[in-house]
Amino acid sequence: MDIDSVKGLRIARFGQGEKKIVAVHGITASLMAWGAVAGNLPAGWSLIAMDLRGRGHSRDLPGPYGLERHAEDVLEIVEHVGGAEVLTGHSMGGYVAVLAAARRPFERVVLVDGGLPFPPLPPGTDVDAAMAATLGPAIQRLEQTFDSPESYVAFFQAHPAFAGAWNADAEEYVRYDLVGEPGALRSRAVPEAVRQDGRALRLDGDRHGAALASITSPLTLLRAPRGLLDQPVGMLPDELAAFWTAKVPGLRDEVVADCNHYTILLDPRCAALVAERLTGS
Template structure:
């Protein structure tokens, strides 16, 4: 893994191959979310992941935030690394929405949406901030906490329903990378304001996501986990929603990856290997 800087944005490259995947992480995550997938790519591929502004080692980059701003950053990184028409663009969770916005502006060989990317309209009469607290409440609470040590932060994550009994070395690397601050008062690098602004945009701008998906000329692959953010039975993108969008977008293929939840689709050895294969096979 090699680190670089693009206008203050931290990027990392996994692998040494000439063919490129550019990968975008989720709403409270970091570039290390893609480590397990990046290490399982074929030898002739490399994966470039970035810390979005307000996260990881890009936490100091200023707002405004919002998914269109992140899409601009993705395209800037694509230019920096020399992305060409054979480059694949991928995103997980919120990163899948960012990838869709970026791919509406520039063609890629393939756009891979990993358990995200389909519009989630705000129910009529529901307040956006209330909905945000309902869906991201545990994640937002974590950002306001401090931890005595890195080990305490790791144990906190191990107890998360999505990771219970599914812990991996890559998950631990991801968690430890996220920490900043002095011993005894360690906290997540993710900026709460950035997370709230991005989460609000995602819920109130569903029409813009739909328009971006319709504008993408590249083939789109949707990879879904059957289980949700808390390892519940219903996934982030249930079957009816995926089927509706597969029918609406002729260029979209939908695949369920068994045995994964919203997080382990990137960290579990078998799931990460499947994602790595789908990123690169047939190109």
């Protein structure tokens, strides 16, 4: 893995292949979310992932945040690396990828359990409460501190999404996320960045829908059948996918069997399938 920085954004390149994938992580994640997928790329490919501002080693970059700002950062990275054949995003990163792909064509755009606008919230709904209810422990941990890296790892190992699914890639992803001193370690994700981006996810559906419909690149959606807490309904349920595939005829929908919102990237079998779809192999 080669590390670089572009205007304060941490980027990592996995592999040295001439064909490039630019990958965008989720709302409380980091570039290490893509490590397992990158490890499954065939020869001739490389994957470039970034820490979005307010996350990972880009946590000190100032706001404003928001999905449009992230899309601008992503396109800067694409230019910095000399262009890319493929753009992909997981979870919130899928929405960022949609906004970026609406401005610039790619040979392929792959959305991984993200990118489909949600139905509007009922009038009077507290947006922050709705976001917390959806993201659950991912939001709660941003306010927590941990005594040691091992206690942070144990927190994730107890997460329902990782029950029976813990592996070296998951541990590397978790350990990368820590900042601070022993006794007061915390996630690198900045709470205000997460709040701003979460509000945009729930309130800017019309803008995201228009961007999704405007993409001219071949467009694939890979969905996890189980959710963030390994519940039996995924973050993007069948009804939502059916609505958007009907509205955007060029959108190809595929369910990745036997995974949840996290393990679609971190489980070896699921990560290998994602790598296949990214490269068309």
